[in-house]
Amino acid sequence: MRSNKLKLTALLSLLLLSTSSLYAQRIEDLPRIAMDTLDTGTNAKVVIYTNNTWEFFFPGLDSLVARNVYTTNWITDQVFAYKGTSANDLPASMEFPLFNKVNEYKCPVVGRVSSRYGIRRGRNHNGIDIPLKLREPIYAAFPGVVRYSRYNSGGYGNLVIIRHDNGLETWYGHLSKANVEVGDYVVAGAVIGFAGNTGRSRGVHLHFEVRYRDLTFDPERIFDFETGDIRYQNFVLEKSYFNIRSNASELLEDNDEEIALLATEDGQEITSEDILENIEKIQEAEAKKLEPVYYTIKNGDTLSRIASRNGTTVSELCRLNGITRNTIIRAGRQLRIR
Numbered sequence: 275m276r277s278n279k280l281k282l283t284a285l286l287s288l289l290l291l292s293t294s295s296l297y298a299q300r301i302e303d304l305p306r307i308a309m310d311t312l313d314t315g316t317n318a319k320v321v322i323y324t325n326n327t328w329e330f331f332f333p334g335l336d337s338l339v340a341r342n343v344y345t346t347n348w349i350t351d352q353v354f355a356y357k358g359t360s361a362n363d364l365p366a367s368m369e370f371p372l373f374n375k376v377n378e379y380k381c382p383v384v385g386r387v388s389s390r391y392g393i394r395r396g397r398n399h400n401g402i403d404i405p406l407k408l409r410e411p412i413y414a415a416f417p418g419v420v421r422y423s424r425y426n427s428g429g430y431g432n433l434v435i436i437r438h439d440n441g442l443e444t445w446y447g448h449l450s451k452a453n454v455e456v457g458d459y460v461v462a463g464a465v466i467g468f469a470g471n472t473g474r475s476r477g478v479h480l481h482f483e484v485r486y487r488d489l490t491f492d493p494e495r496i497f498d499f500e501t502g503d504i505r506y507q508n509f510v511l512e513k514s515y516f517n518i519r520s521n522a523s524e525l526l527e528d529n530d531e532e533i534a535l536l537a538t539e540d541g542q543e544i545t546s547e548d549i550l551e552n553i554e555k556i557q558e559a560e561a562k563k564l565e566p567v568y569y570t571i572k573n574g575d576t577l578s579r580i581a582s583r584n585g586t587t588v589s590e591l592c593r594l595n596g597i598t599r600n601t602i603i604r605a606g607r608q609l610r611i612r
């Protein structure tokens with residue numbers, strides 16, 4: 275062990291020597307990575323970098339506000355963090371900066387909204403649904419900090435909640451798997467999890483909500499999910515938007531067309547639920563196709579007999595099982611047939 279370590283050290287020094295002789299080390303060539311901070315006794319801090327440089331850092335008002343956002347009402351084991359907030363306590367309208375040069379945005383997924391914000395079968399649908407393929411990545415809409423990331427037995431399944439600098443929260447439900455943990459800082463566009471069908475869900479989809487102080491409003495007021503575009507740089511949230519019957523449909527110019535699309539030829543109405551159900555059926559069938567199917571070999575079976583009985587070919591069986599036509603198959607063993 276010891277001699278190996280010595281050899282390694284010698285090798286590394288040799289490498290360093292050879293590279294430093296090739297390239298004269300200049301201080302500006304060294305990586306500039308913050309390695310320490312010094313308090314100055316004022317608002318400013320001194321940040322020291324690995325390349326022997328330093329600079330003053332003034333935590334701006336924004337980040338001070340942001341820090342407050344991430345400490346007050348910071349509950350990580352329950353979905354609701356502002357118990358008792360009523361829309362009546364809030365101003366008639368509030369402005370939320372959604373993005374700027376530093377803080378970007380990303381539509382969590384792009385796709386057709388199959389179920390809108392509003393009342394669905396007598397229950398409040400507090401977000402929107404977008405059908406997806408299993409394990410499609412889902413992106414953080416804005417930079418922020420993960421407040422909640424766990425399985426929620428209330429129906430959301432695997433749920434990630436991210437709080438953002440401006441105080442808004444984005445909720446991502448029914449994930450097959452979360453990719454972040456409570457306390458993680460995320461940038462806009464970070465993969466926070468993968469599409470799934472966990473919780474009270476029929477078919478793989480993202481259930482996406484936007485909340486302010488636990489209160490929901492229609493996410494389509496912020497994003498055009500079909501194009502992935504954001505609608506405003508500064509979003510004005512009217513108190514009335516918190517009403518479950520208040521939705522973004524007035525923003526959607528082609529709303530009439532969409533309603534027309536939701537009717538069959540004989541005039542029967544197709545609900546977004548039906549669309550989702552159809553998509554689920556197709557997805558299930560697709561998933562079944564991909565799932566491997568095994569057959570237990572019986573006495574007297576031959577590859578060609580197994581192939582013809584299962585609607586496949588000998589060469590396909592050979593490919594799936596990594597065998598040749600001449601491989602002797604034994605009763606009781608499993609053979610992959612799909």
Ligand SMILES: [Zn+2]
Nearest residue numbers: 401402403481
């Ligand atoms: Zn939903």
